[in-house]
Amino acid sequence: MGGGPRKGRRYNAGVAATRAVRPGAGTRRGGGRRRSPALPADLTAERCRQLYRQMVLIRRFEEHAAEAYAQAKVGGFLHLYIGEEAVAVGALAAARPTDDVLSHYRDHGYALARGCDPTACMAELFGRATGVSRGMGGSMHLADRSRHFWGGHAIVGSHIPIGTGMAYAAKLQGRDDVVLEFFGDGATGNGIFHEGLNMAALWKVPVVFVCENNLYGMGATLAEESPVRDMVIRAEGYTMPALQCDGMDVVAVYETLRVAIAHAREGRGPYFVECLTYRFRGHSMADPELYRDKDEVRRWRALDPITRFGARLVAERISTEQELTAVGDEVEEEMLRVVAAADAGAVPDLATLSQLVYAHPIDPTTPPADQEPQLAPRPAASGRR
Amino acid sequence: MEESTYREAVRSALREEMLRDPNVILLGESITGYGGSYAVTKGLVQEFGPHRVMETPIAEAGIVGFAVGAAMGGLRPVAELMTVNFALLALDQIVNSAAKFHFMFGGQWSVPMVVRTVSGFGQLGATHSQTFEGWFAHVPGLKVVMPATPADAKGLLLAAMRDPDPVMFIEHSLLYSTRGPMPDDPETVVPIGRARIARAGSDVTVVAYSRMLLQALQAAEVLEREDGCQVEVIDLRTLRPVDYPTVTQSIQRTHRVVVCGEDWRTGGFGASLLAELQDRCFDDLDAPIARVAMADVPLPYARNLERALIPSSEQVVQAVRGIL
Ligand SMILES: Cc1ncc(C[n+]2csc(CCOP(=O)(O)OP(=O)(O)O)c2C)c(N)n1
Ligand SMILES: [Mg+2]
Numbered sequence: 001m002g003g004g005p006r007k008g009r010r011y012n013a014g015v016a017a018t019r020a021v022r023p024g025a026g027t028r029r030g031g032g033r034r035r036s037p038a039l040p041a042d043l044t045a046e047r048c049r050q051l052y053r054q055m056v057l058i059r060r061f062e063e064h065a066a067e068a069y070a071q072a073k074v075g076g077f078l079h080l081y082i083g084e085e086a087v088a089v090g091a092l093a094a095a096r097p098t099d100d101v102l103s104h105y106r107d108h109g110y111a112l113a114r115g116c117d118p119t120a121c122m123a124e125l126f127g128r129a130t131g132v133s134r135g136m137g138g139s140m141h142l143a144d145r146s147r148h149f150w151g152g153h154a155i156v157g158s159h160i161p162i163g164t165g166m167a168y169a170a171k172l173q174g175r176d177d178v179v180l181e182f183f184g185d186g187a188t189g190n191g192i193f194h195e196g197l198n199m200a201a202l203w204k205v206p207v208v209f210v211c212e213n214n215l216y217g218m219g220a221t222l223a224e225e226s227p228v229r230d231m232v233i234r235a236e237g238y239t240m241p242a243l244q245c246d247g248m249d250v251v252a253v254y255e256t257l258r259v260a261i262a263h264a265r266e267g268r269g270p271y272f273v274e275c276l277t278y279r280f281r282g283h284s285m286a287d288p289e290l291y292r293d294k295d296e297v298r299r300w301r302a303l304d305p306i307t308r309f310g311a312r313l314v315a316e317r318i319s320t321e322q323e324l325t326a327v328g329d330e331v332e333e334e335m336l337r338v339v340a341a342a343d344a345g346a347v348p349d350l351a352t353l354s355q356l357v358y359a360h361p362i363d364p365t366t367p368p369a370d371q372e373p374q375l376a377p378r379p380a381a382s383g384r385r
Numbered sequence: 386m387e388e389s390t391y392r393e394a395v396r397s398a399l400r401e402e403m404l405r406d407p408n409v410i411l412l413g414e415s416i417t418g419y420g421g422s423y424a425v426t427k428g429l430v431q432e433f434g435p436h437r438v439m440e441t442p443i444a445e446a447g448i449v450g451f452a453v454g455a456a457m458g459g460l461r462p463v464a465e466l467m468t469v470n471f472a473l474l475a476l477d478q479i480v481n482s483a484a485k486f487h488f489m490f491g492g493q494w495s496v497p498m499v500v501r502t503v504s505g506f507g508q509l510g511a512t513h514s515q516t517f518e519g520w521f522a523h524v525p526g527l528k529v530v531m532p533a534t535p536a537d538a539k540g541l542l543l544a545a546m547r548d549p550d551p552v553m554f555i556e557h558s559l560l561y562s563t564r565g566p567m568p569d570d571p572e573t574v575v576p577i578g579r580a581r582i583a584r585a586g587s588d589v590t591v592v593a594y595s596r597m598l599l600q601a602l603q604a605a606e607v608l609e610r611e612d613g614c615q616v617e618v619i620d621l622r623t624l625r626p627v628d629y630p631t632v633t634q635s636i637q638r639t640h641r642v643v644v645c646g647e648d649w650r651t652g653g654f655g656a657s658l659l660a661e662l663q664d665r666c667f668d669d670l671d672a673p674i675a676r677v678a679m680a681d682v683p684l685p686y687a688r689n690l691e692r693a694l695i696p697s698s699e700q701v702v703q704a705v706r707g708i709l
Binding site for chain 1: 441482489
């Protein structure tokens, strides 16, 4: 694993590795100082600046979303990703644009890191026809097929076998795309998580499971919801190699995912990655946060992935303070335009309701000849890996 | 005219579609070496290999979730759930994934998959003798098919495998060994959403599907012989969407209708069909709509008790006599 993450630790089936090591002293509590691994060669100065900008974009997008929620422009549930940006940005930087991505409902970060149009994402939050999902999905169900982002999924754990099936399709059709699936620590308590991992391992499917361990499943603490602190241990029973990394460090996430994705792409089967991270805000906008103390939040905020990476860019002379400030200002201006443009979008019309239930609606009052289901286009003969 | 059993008809639909479309895959529990718990998939793994006929762990939710993903990835999966009783473990994936994605993601993709499963009974006890088509027919986004004859089993399964939407294809364990004529053209597709008049008559309409079609046809013969009553029997074939035009036109001719099903009386498919027919046909009806349904108790093991419960042709005869 030369050049791999120094702070990651690899778990292999059969290897006695039931005790994971924290990526830095006191990480679990959010205290302590952590050193980042050296910048990998393929993270050029230009790419580093892009990663920084993406994290800022996600942060500002969500701050504006929260404001819009307060103004009742956004309804229902709004789960913010603030604090966890390094995971989506680092992980997706390590993937190819044609790799398929599925996530849980805390999904703004993946959508934006995938390059989905921020205006279309914001419009989705506003319930507009111009939204990525035409206003039918809302915050928890962003998706953009053209970007290979197959959705936020709001039934905890439900997307885990789905991504596994997508990866199997790629394998059977001889494509070398992999699937990345993001989910929380809480999802590992659900049976569907285990069913999905079991199948992925059994059939050596090219999928990378990325668990964002942010220490809470809504109001349940890790200790209340799981007998293991380290989610990588879950992978062991499925003979799946696993790595744990510092999810507050975009470079560490990037490097870890590079290892995992390469493994899956080479046809060696699934991989499990745990990113140790923390959400700075409540579970959703409705969360009074009675279950965690302010001191803990403060300690983790000191590890803010944007501030940390920014400091590093300055230290490594990739950016200046002024340039970073300028990025913030530019993104802020962009977000003002995004909110205004999203707000100008039309609401979906009532006809949408009946048009979208089926891809092929059946009306028995018209002759069946017009209704023969279209045959799916037949793709090239399948090559197997 | 060729004859086939219901079991062979299902198998030949699977096999022919797998030959025609390399993207069709089958997955399920004990469907390879064992051949499926009702021997439907026998021989298919030998012909198509384990990559296309996949033996799965006992994980119904995982099986359906995997199939949803495989469909999104460009395959045409047919997931077999051993019986409809075990489909309950997969309800979330069927209802919240398969049935929702096209709508919820704004039509960006559909989920072209089939879930094949089986209703039925035979002293299997309370957990293995249930009939849940009403639960699936309840869900917008699903199509629900329940063939009664070998010809329909094949033709409707071909349609289901080519449909871009998720289809629940519910077979019946007591029909597998029944025989029936097959169409001359083996590629005949029976469109989803079309009912069939299985027997023409002018005095009363009996609406049935799956095994109850056979009970209804037997009842019609008895009623003709003993009462001189001409019964029109409609095989619904598809439970979602229901072919209301065919049913209501029949009621306009007969002015009487009996709705037959095997599921529980309360909240079942028959209850919803009855309510809709009353809305649509009230002015055409000369008598209240009658029903044949399962009494609201779990199925017992003891043979005599089970027999007393399962909807039968005698019950159909009585229901018709009650409204003549
Ligand atoms: C099957 C299911 N049960 C319960 C919920 C309600 N719920 C939504 S999010 C959540 C906590 C999930 O925690 P985790 O997986 O750790 O993700 P996080 O929110 O921390 O990112 C719960 C219980 C749900 N959406 N789905
Ligand atoms: Mg969590």
